[in-house]
Amino acid sequence: xxxxxxxxxxxxxxxxxxxxxxxxxxxxxxxxxxxxxxxxxxxxxxxxxxxxxxxxxxxxxxxxxxxxxxxxxxxxxxxxxxxxxxxxxxxxxxxxxxxxxxxxxxxxxxxxxxxxxxxxxxxxxxxxxxxxxxxxxxxxxxxxxxxxxxxxxxxxxxxxxxxxxxxxxxxxxxxxxxxxxxxxxxxxxxxxxxxxxxxxxxxxxxxxxxxxxxxxxxxxxxxxxxxxxxxxxxxxxxxxxxxxxxxxxxxxxxxxxxxxxxxxxxxxxxxxxxxxxxxxxxxxxxxxxxxxxxxxxxxxxxxxxxxxxxxxxxxxxxxxxxxxxxxxxxxxxxxxxxxxxxxxxxxxxxxxxxxxxxxxxxxxxxxx
Numbered sequence: 001x002x003x004x005x006x007x008x009x010x011x012x013x014x015x016x017x018x019x020x021x022x023x024x025x026x027x028x029x030x031x032x033x034x035x036x037x038x039x040x041x042x043x044x045x046x047x048x049x050x051x052x053x054x055x056x057x058x059x060x061x062x063x064x065x066x067x068x069x070x071x072x073x074x075x076x077x078x079x080x081x082x083x084x085x086x087x088x089x090x091x092x093x094x095x096x097x098x099x100x101x102x103x104x105x106x107x108x109x110x111x112x113x114x115x116x117x118x119x120x121x122x123x124x125x126x127x128x129x130x131x132x133x134x135x136x137x138x139x140x141x142x143x144x145x146x147x148x149x150x151x152x153x154x155x156x157x158x159x160x161x162x163x164x165x166x167x168x169x170x171x172x173x174x175x176x177x178x179x180x181x182x183x184x185x186x187x188x189x190x191x192x193x194x195x196x197x198x199x200x201x202x203x204x205x206x207x208x209x210x211x212x213x214x215x216x217x218x219x220x221x222x223x224x225x226x227x228x229x230x231x232x233x234x235x236x237x238x239x240x241x242x243x244x245x246x247x248x249x250x251x252x253x254x255x256x257x258x259x260x261x262x263x264x265x266x267x268x269x270x271x272x273x274x275x276x277x278x279x280x281x282x283x284x285x286x287x288x289x290x291x292x293x294x295x296x297x298x299x300x301x302x303x304x305x306x307x308x309x310x311x312x313x314x315x316x317x318x319x320x321x322x323x324x325x326x327x328x329x330x331x332x333x334x335x336x337x338x339x340x341x342x343x344x345x346x347x348x349x350x351x352x353x354x355x356x357x358x359x360x361x362x363x364x365x366x367x368x
Contacts, residue, residue, distance in 0.1 A: 050327035074153035084297035093157035157283030198253035202355030216310025221254035228306035
């Protein structure tokens with residue numbers, strides 16, 4: 001049969017590319033010959049804009065990178081600045097940070113699971129996942145007063161202490177969520193169509209994953225047990241007990257299983273952080289009121305944290321003034337997207353939708 005190669009633009013106006021990804025696909029019938037991701041449709045110049053703001057003001061740009069795991073973005077930035085400016089953080093504040101970033105990891109994975117179901121034509125899981133996410137968002141609202149861009153993790157600590165009503169709501173979520181997560185997972189696992197679209201599809205070998213500098217759940221689903229929280233501990237991750245979920249098949253189904261188990265581990269970490277949290281200051285008293293504006297740093301620093309998508313890196317150069325000379329972001333989703341062709345070449349166009357969903361890209365972070 002004679003080959004007839006056609007070029008197709010998939011996205012950026014397409015529901016399953018989440019509005020901002022364009023993939024230039026070469027097709028032979030329905031078989032993918034080549035797939036090239038085109039990014040940049042959500043570019044907002046966050047890195048360059050950071051050079052014109054005081055150190056504390058840059059945090060608002062971090063919130064708008066990975067906008068479904070904002071606390072993780074804030075943490076990566078403030079750790080880099082605290083290292084650069086030698087800012088001391090109270091112990092209580094660091095435990096609070098650990099708790100909220102792990103809760104945010106769960107909320108992020110819930111958004112991923114629900115929207116992945118929509119991409120595959122499954123409507124029901126979306127309602128289940130967003131029901132549980134709403135409970136976490138309500139906890140964040142108690143802490144920060146916001147439901148999306150929190151601006152809660154600050155240079156020197158956190159914006160405010162845990163309110164009295166937080167404890168009961170958190171414990172209620174902790175006790176209920178394992179049962180709810182089992183319920184969500186069963187919605188997928190008991191669906192034969194879902195299994196067929198996941199198993200053996202979107203394969204990424206360990207060698208290819210490493211060659212593309214991929215980190216996070218996508219790497220661990222290819223069998224490599226690498227997690228910043230274990231390999232390069234920050235905050236108090238070396239003082240809590242948790243496992244790093246991995247899978248060996250490197251396909252869409254493996255990425256699904258890894259993220260499901262990650263939510264269970266994050267809940268475990270959040271509870272330990274909640275229990276170990278001492279009394280005391282939640283913010284360095286030296287920087288109350290306008291003290292943060294006076295923060296100055298000279299030299300360079302790099303922080304690496306484990307975001308829901310992998311290694312989130314923030315590189316900051318200070319020139320001795322109260323504004324950063326340079327801010328540079330390492331996006332884990334960007335690296336995962338770069339391997340798109342490796343995973344979808346030779347598969348059908350419908351398989352590409354499933355595979356892109358399991359990468360869980362958030363384009364505020366990719367495009368910056």
